[in-house]
Amino acid sequence: MAHLNSQDFRARYGPWALVAGASEGLGAEFAGQLAARGLNLVLIARREDVLEAVRARLQSDYAIEVRVLALDLAREDLAAVVEQAVGDLEIGLLVYNAALSMIGPYFAVSLEDHLRELAVNCRAPMTLAYTLGLSMLKRKRGGILLMSSLGGAQGSALLVNYTATKAYNRLLAEGLWDELREQGIDVLTCCPPAVSTPGYLASAPRGPMAALTPAVVVSAALAALPGGPVLIPGWTYRLANFLMQRILPRKTTIKLMGRVTRKMYQQPS
Numbered sequence: 670m671a672h673l674n675s676q677d678f679r680a681r682y683g684p685w686a687l688v689a690g691a692s693e694g695l696g697a698e699f700a701g702q703l704a705a706r707g708l709n710l711v712l713i714a715r716r717e718d719v720l721e722a723v724r725a726r727l728q729s730d731y732a733i734e735v736r737v738l739a740l741d742l743a744r745e746d747l748a749a750v751v752e753q754a755v756g757d758l759e760i761g762l763l764v765y766n767a768a769l770s771m772i773g774p775y776f777a778v779s780l781e782d783h784l785r786e787l788a789v790n791c792r793a794p795m796t797l798a799y800t801l802g803l804s805m806l807k808r809k810r811g812g813i814l815l816m817s818s819l820g821g822a823q824g825s826a827l828l829v830n831y832t833a834t835k836a837y838n839r840l841l842a843e844g845l846w847d848e849l850r851e852q853g854i855d856v857l858t859c860c861p862p863a864v865s866t867p868g869y870l871a872s873a874p875r876g877p878m879a880a881l882t883p884a885v886v887v888s889a890a891l892a893a894l895p896g897g898p899v900l901i902p903g904w905t906y907r908l909a910n911f912l913m914q915r916i917l918p919r920k921t922t923i924k925l926m927g928r929v930t931r932k933m934y935q936q937p938s
């Protein structure tokens with residue numbers, strides 16, 4: 670699929686895009702790169718003041734409209750609340766970026782936190798892909814981009830539930846891509862390795878490993894959206910993923926991931 674210029678991108682995925690998890694990191698970068706393509710934006714996150722700062726910056730840099738929606742994506746009435754707030758807009762692109770990442774041994778994390786992780790990482794993207802996707806289907810036009818992770822290709826110690834939620838996003842996007850590809854709706858799941866976002870940098874007490882920048886990941890994802898369904902940014906990571914998924918025995922792959930996460934997150938005893 671040829672690279673879309675801003676005008677074609679806007680015609681295909683505009684006039685509004687909704688970015689869930691837009692206050693910082695990859696989400697704020699998605700908002701910036703979509704604004705640069707001339708799309709109006711609905712920005713969702715919990716911290717209203719931070720979202721307002723993103724809105725102010727984007728509206729001073731670009732001639733676009735921005736609507737801010739401060740809410741917790743884990744809330745059970747998400748579909749109704751979002752419909753009420755943005756039902757009047759033609760949203761042609763959903764970027765579901767928010768995620769909760771509970772780090773630690775499975776039984777050291779409370780059941781309540783595991784369930785919250787499921788709500789933010791699985792129930793919310795499924796809900797928004799359904800409600801916003803239904804309107805796209807009626808218009809026979811649009812795009813859905815779900816953030817997964819390279820970590821979602823296999824289970825991992827210390828990130829047990831998180832990696833499972835990321836696998837869910839990948840499979841949700843793959844199935845949707847096949848159902849919607851003849852309907853004018855593009856679906857992509859982006860599976861990055863470590864990315865130098867504030868959330869990632871704060872989460873690794875023993876120092877983060879090499880990471881891509883949000884700008885690189887977001888430009889690759891937006892360029893890959895028309896083609897779908899899966900993007901792993903960076904050829905070295907595609908190669909590593911190939912080796913881990915196709916060559917190594919499954920047990921070795923899982924243990925390798927566990928070694929990496931233990932090295933990053935486990936305090937030396």
Ligand SMILES: NC(=O)c1ccc[n+]([C@@H]2O[C@H](COP(=O)([O-])OP(=O)(O)OC[C@H]3O[C@@H](n4cnc5c(N)ncnc54)[C@H](OP(=O)(O)O)[C@@H]3O)[C@@H](O)[C@H]2O)c1
Pocket residue numbers: 689690691692693694695696697713714715716719740741742743765766767768769789816817818819820860861862863864865866867868869
């Ligand atoms: N960074 C990495 O190394 C990496 C690697 C692979 C995959 N990914 C994936 O990439 C995506 C973004 O990662 P990131 O590092 O940019 O994340 P992040 O820095 O933790 O930011 C997440 C965004 O989501 C919002 N958010 C979190 N929980 C929310 C909730 N319950 N309700 C509403 N908004 C919420 C946060 O804003 P508020 O705090 O204001 O709500 C923030 O804007 C995630 O899906 C992650 O799984 C990241």
